Amino acid sequence: MSTARVVLGVAGASGAALGLSVARQLSDMQVEIDLVTSAAAERTLAAECGAQAFATLQALATRCHAIDDIGASIASGSVPVAGMIVAPCSMRSLAAIAHGLDDNLLIRAAGVQLKERRPLTLLTLLTREAPLTLAHLRNMTAATELGAVILPPVPAFYLKPRNVADIVDQIAARAIDMLKLSKSVAQQWMP
Numbered sequence: 045m046s047t048a049r050v051v052l053g054v055a056g057a058s059g060a061a062l063g064l065s066v067a068r069q070l071s072d073m074q075v076e077i078d079l080v081t082s083a084a085a086e087r088t089l090a091a092e093c094g095a096q097a098f099a100t101l102q103a104l105a106t107r108c109h110a111i112d113d114i115g116a117s118i119a120s121g122s123v124p125v126a127g128m129i130v131a132p133c134s135m136r137s138l139a140a141i142a143h144g145l146d147d148n149l150l151i152r153a154a155g156v157q158l159k160e161r162r163p164l165t166l167l168t169l170l171t172r173e174a175p176l177t178l179a180h181l182r183n184m185t186a187a188t189e190l191g192a193v194i195l196p197p198v199p200a201f202y203l204k205p206r207n208v209a210d211i212v213d214q215i216a217a218r219a220i221d222m223l224k225l226s227k228s229v230a231q232q233w234m235p
Contacts, residue, residue, distance in 0.1 A: 051128035056084020059132035065216035079105035129165030142186035
């Protein structure tokens with residue numbers, strides 16, 4: 045049996061801890077991770093998660109791809125992957141995905157998931173813009189119509205999280221569950 049392979053995109057939006065949590069949880073599941081980060085992701089990771097966060101993220105990945113390497117394996121639909129998570133997804137990345145502007149590897153890899161009808165989960169979604177403009181909402185609608193799942197980073201307070209890390213891990217686990225790799229990894233509501 046082959047190991048599952050997932051593309052993880054990390055854009056420069058706020059919420060960098062979500063990308064780290066997705067990578068940690070996928071790594072714990074022994075899933076191969078193809079990592080592609082935007083130019084702003086390294087800066088955001090350092091600002092929000094500490095100076096070593098980018099190196100930690102890269103160490104969790106099986107393969108790291110440069111954002112400008114549009115010839116990388118994940119730019120082709122012939123490379124079998126289980127799907128892609130973009131965590132966090134910036135509004136710029138959302139707009140580019142929604143309109144098929146495959147101008148860098150992160151956007152191209154997302155477009156490949158859509159054309160191959162594979163799962164694409166955008167943590168905009170981890171969109172951290174608030175309030176949202178009509179352009180943001182229309183881009184979310186367009187991405188959804190193309191087949192992406194928009195997963196806002198909404199805390200599950202009913203699970204009584206003890207700290208921010210619990211909230212982050214639960215949101216990341218919900219994104220992973222969208223890939224249907226195995227049984228649910230997110231904590232479930234038990235009334």
